[in-house]
Amino acid sequence: MDIKAFFNKLFKKETPATAAPSSSDENRFAGYSNEEVGKIILEEKKKKARGKFLNNKNVRKWAWALIRFLLILGLSYIILYPLILRVSVSFKTVNDVFDSSVVFIPKEGTFNNYKNFIHTIGYPSVLLYSCGRAAVAGLLQAISTLLVGYGFARFKFKGRGLVFMLVMFTMIIPTQVYILGMYLKFRFYNPLTLYNLDAFNTSGVTSMLFGLFDMNYSSVNLLGLSAAWKSAFGSAPGPIIGFFLDNASLFLLSMFAVGFKNGLFVYMFRQYFRGVPKELEEAAYIDGAGFAKTFFKVMLPGAVPMFVTVFLFGFVWTYNDIIFTQQFNGSSEQIMAIVIQSSNIVNKFASLAGGWDTPEVQLYQNVGVCLHLLPVIVLYIFCQRSFVQSIERSGLVG
């Protein structure tokens, strides 16, 4: 490496106009090795800086540490402030709320808000249902996007670029654009008439396929599988089967890597696998392992932190989502994101507190927000280690 040329280029600006020309500069270091040249330069810089207070290395270091500390402290406060405020309000009585001398720590304090909220909505079962739903969806999304991401990263085949464009497309298009079309297609689901616009037209002219059967009445209602089960078997499905039937559309989308923001997950896995050295895989192939074995035994163990990160994202975005959930599980009062803003529940609060415009109603809703965030934050604390680790192993680099 031509280190002196590089050095000259780097410091061209700093060479004063009156200083000796660069040729003598080069001669100056004629007898030295590269490292010695570096040391000499550093010494010269130090000599120049000596005597100026702000150029003192320690002063600079400490000043920067102080500024950094204040900046991080301030921004952390801004991030944590709304959470702290909500938690503090959730323990306040009505008197505390309107007492302007109370800021964060309530004077009277009460657990009644929590008691009433948990009792009214049946929090344990709602918690179990919404977390279970988000966990299954997150797990399915993580598994499917893992496979797809690996396929894009490590195999060459015709049309790969084109299919990856489709993944990008699913990442860019907002859910709100196609949510209604999705509702209709899933309400009258028939894999053979997916691109037939009359397929959901139950009252119009019938269309026949091969003259064999009437397509219009052969669609499946993916949103009402529980009811279908009931009419087929005579009794409502049990809690576990019912759980899967009620969330069938969400789980189907997750299973096939086309759920909410799954394009981003595929991208993350793809970038991660592109960064893994190829030698690992080649060694496995030479030892006679097949594609599946290589993937499960060699590639998968290293991808665990990334997997946990994607699972966390999948869980949280399913758990927090309301647009898709409202459309596909609209009446369900088992899902926390819907419960905390459902007018039905607000009615219950109002009758409990003795009126619509009583402040208690809002206190209960505020407790709802705290309890809504509780499982997410607990999960985050558990996943945090591998979350940060996966960032450090850099799945996302360009």
Next chain:
Amino acid sequence: MDEAAKKFSSALVVPGEEKFVSGLKRTREKKPRTIAQKRAIAGWIFISPFLIGFIFLLFPPIYTSLMFAFSDVFTASEGYAGFTLVPAGFKYAETLINDLTYLQFAGSSLATLGLQVLTIIIFSFVIANILNQKFKGRTVARAIFFLPVITSSAAIVLLNAFDPLYSTANNTATSSADELQLMGQILGLVEAFKLPTDATKTITGLVGNVSTMIKNSGVQILIFLSGLQSISPSLFESSKIEGATPWENFWKITFPMISPLILVNTVYTVIDSLSGLDNQLMNYLYTKKISQYKYSAGAMESWAYFLVVFAITGIVALIISKLVYYENE
């Protein structure tokens, strides 16, 4: 070449890895396709979940909603839960001009785009650099900074908007009188130094919205941080030996190495701010389609807006990709 060696070398051939077997005689010409084909098939199997999902679950709804924009939609007669589409051509294109709320929201989204993207990118870049330095409590600081990615929920945003109690408590905690006084002093300074008032107002506005900015830059900080982690420390070591200052290191090493991620982040930020869940226009269109039953007009407007977003994303990506430095090329 004997039989065993042939077998061995053909087992080694991996497409695109010819140099791998350069020591042995190449046998690609004899049995060229088997392994390449196998790998291609394995590739298709690995990506098949997405393909099936896209063809059978995701694209039909997208296609349907596109067709909504060019049809009259009639809800079916009572007793049926169906819709009838009658082709209507470009009949609904005129709502693009007539719907003033739509135009206003779209205009304001696009007008604030540039400033928003610029501030988010700079902010997240600075924060990622700080979080990448070594200091005590770094893990805790990182955990706190990624928290908004986890806790920003549309349900909570909706509740915040209609919660008088929360805002009462909020006002008590941050006494607004103090803020007004501070603003007054700043404006006094501005007048005293004859600084441009508009610029100052923009800056104070940004500072006032710092919490929104943090909330919107969580993912970007994460992406930048991952990029910073991946820069090889040996680069910094060798430049230090040659006597470079941290400032020079930043501009000559960190910045070029991170530039591909600036592209990724800019595209992500443009998409997020134009079509994210808390975009005014998106919520307006959603309400129009779902609650007001204006399916065709709503679909036409959202597709037109989506096309604009798509075009802007493409242009921004094109411009920035010219400035990006790739290490391998």
